[in-house]
Amino acid sequence: MQKFLNAVTMSAAALVLLSGNALAGSNTQPAEMARFDGDVVVRVQPRGDADLRLMEQLSDDPWTCGTSASGAMDYRISRQQLATLTLHGVPFSVLIEDVQALLDADLAERNQPFENRAYFDNYADYTGVSNYVNTLVATYPGFVTRISLGNSVENREIFAMRVTSPVPPIGGVRKPVVVLNSLQHAREWITVTSNLFMTTELLSKYNIDAAAKAILDEYELVIIPISNPDGYNHTWTNNRLWRKNRRVTGTNTRGIDLNRNWSVGWGLSSGSSGSLSSDTYRGPSPLSEPETQALSNYMLGVPKVVAHIDIHSYSQLILRVWGHKYEDPNGLASINRIGNAMRNSILAATGANYTFGGSEILYLASGTAPDWVFGTLGAFSVTAELRDTGTNGFVLPTSFIIPTGNDVLAMVKTMIQKLCRADFTKDNIVDDSDFVAFAASYETLTTNTGDLTGDGITDDSDFVVFANAYSQLVCP
Numbered sequence: 249m250q251k252f253l254n255a256v257t258m259s260a261a262a263l264v265l266l267s268g269n270a271l272a273g274s275n276t277q278p279a280e281m282a283r284f285d286g287d288v289v290v291r292v293q294p295r296g297d298a299d300l301r302l303m304e305q306l307s308d309d310p311w312t313c314g315t316s317a318s319g320a321m322d323y324r325i326s327r328q329q330l331a332t333l334t335l336h337g338v339p340f341s342v343l344i345e346d347v348q349a350l351l352d353a354d355l356a357e358r359n360q361p362f363e364n365r366a367y368f369d370n371y372a373d374y375t376g377v378s379n380y381v382n383t384l385v386a387t388y389p390g391f392v393t394r395i396s397l398g399n400s401v402e403n404r405e406i407f408a409m410r411v412t413s414p415v416p417p418i419g420g421v422r423k424p425v426v427v428l429n430s431l432q433h434a435r436e437w438i439t440v441t442s443n444l445f446m447t448t449e450l451l452s453k454y455n456i457d458a459a460a461k462a463i464l465d466e467y468e469l470v471i472i473p474i475s476n477p478d479g480y481n482h483t484w485t486n487n488r489l490w491r492k493n494r495r496v497t498g499t500n501t502r503g504i505d506l507n508r509n510w511s512v513g514w515g516l517s518s519g520s521s522g523s524l525s526s527d528t529y530r531g532p533s534p535l536s537e538p539e540t541q542a543l544s545n546y547m548l549g550v551p552k553v554v555a556h557i558d559i560h561s562y563s564q565l566i567l568r569v570w571g572h573k574y575e576d577p578n579g580l581a582s583i584n585r586i587g588n589a590m591r592n593s594i595l596a597a598t599g600a601n602y603t604f605g606g607s608e609i610l611y612l613a614s615g616t617a618p619d620w621v622f623g624t625l626g627a628f629s630v631t632a633e634l635r636d637t638g639t640n641g642f643v644l645p646t647s648f649i650i651p652t653g654n655d656v657l658a659m660v661k662t663m664i665q666k667l668c669r670a671d672f673t674k675d676n677i678v679d680d681s682d683f684v685a686f687a688a689s690y691e692t693l694t695t696n697t698g699d700l701t702g703d704g705i706t707d708d709s710d711f712v713v714f715a716n717a718y719s720q721l722v723c724p
């Protein structure tokens with residue numbers, strides 16, 4: 249099988265094999281797919297506002313959407329425009345020499361008709377992912393429930409999974425919930441496979457890995473693999489590099505950046521755009537989109553969300569709140585303890601080097617999901633930017649699926665293990681100050697501040713859980 253096999257010239261036998269792979273969905277390329285012939289991706293080191301404005305003129309597709317700590321920014325531009333950069337003396341390096349060749353090679357590789365292609369050997373389209381969720385439900389009865397959070401602009405279902413062991417919750421209502429959503433941004437395909445890989449690993453190792461068992465016995469994970477179904481579909485049928493949702497916003501403009509549409513810190517021009525054609529267009533009002541409404545309404549209905557990761561790519565970062573301002577969040581000491589542990593556990597598990605920090609290591613982003621989760625629900629929440637660091641950007645070869653899935657497995661396990669939820673004062677020690685905070689909530693009964701069991705109220709069952717944590721004093 250030659251490497252750059254074209255979908256059109258593929259043999260009938262190969263097509264039969266592919267269509268037989270129901271889980272993976274079809275990887276054949278539709279004729280109307282957008283092409284990027286002659287395009288490159290450059291990493292620019294802007295010397296000031298003039299360089300930034302020049303890049304805005306040259307590129308309609310920034311791959312990073314703000315200045316990063318190093319100051320570097322990635323843009324897709326045409327090869328001819330390199331001369332303009334040179335002419336103006338803008339410092340740059342070429343990250344991706346030929347965007348279309350990368351896309352072609354990627355498609356050819358995904359179309360290799362391996363006879364027994366396992367699910368995580370390949371990316372899957374919307375239907376393929378939905379089928380895989382059904383497979384998990386069937387394979388792990390009593391552990392996985394499929395739920396629906398709502399529908400997208402184009403009426404696709406935003407499906408999700410509730411994942412927990414049959415061990416009943418203390419108090420009998422519901423365990424504390426950890427929400428893990430991927431693909432608010434359509435082109436970040438690796439986030440979908442990584443989220444599903446992590447879920448599958450926890451389920452399949454339940455009987456042999458004490459850590460996986462503890463997580464599923466004590467918590468419920470809510471997994472939302474495709475937060476932006478229309479955008480995802482569009483990247484399979486029309487444009488592999490689409491980012492936003494598919495809202496019609498004008499004659500020639502489409503899409504709202506869902507991760508600029510959340511209601512905490514919404515509307516700032518430092519970190520989002522009011523322009524319809526921008527890739528970070530925030531939408532006409534906070535939570536204007538059915539996709540952000542579906543996710544936020546679902547989370548508001550959960551008695552106790554205790555942690556959340558909004559999964560993106562690329563750059564290998566774990567970003568704490570706040571996204572929309574440089575101000576320190578309450579409980580920074582605790583957030584830093586958990587975030588640094590997550591970062592270190594990824595390095596130990598897979599060798600991948602992630603950086604943990606606040607907006608100063610990337611750029612301000614206004615109206616993001618983690619700011620909403622932290623600001624509205626008070627839960628620990630981070631943005632994860634998965635692999636790579638720019639060599640392939642959004643178009644990661646399938647060989648990245650399992651390694652990057654293992655990054656997410658490590659970060660999720662560590663985040664949950666490090667939560668230390670009885671540390672109400674967030675100083676990394678469970679002591680008398682926490683007892684005071686717990687007692688105040690216990691007094692009121694109806695508040696969920698001291699709720700450690702996940703049922704939404706602070707009562708005697710929480711007292712038992714608190715007493716146990718208090719006796720251990722130090723956070724993990």
Ligand code: ARG
Pocket residue numbers: 313507560567568570571572606607610611612613616631633
């Ligand atoms: N790449 C993400 C986006 O553009 C990152 C946003 C998260 N936050 C931040 N702290 N800058 O939506």
Ligand code: ZN
Pocket residue numbers: 432433436560561
């Ligand atoms: Zn993203």
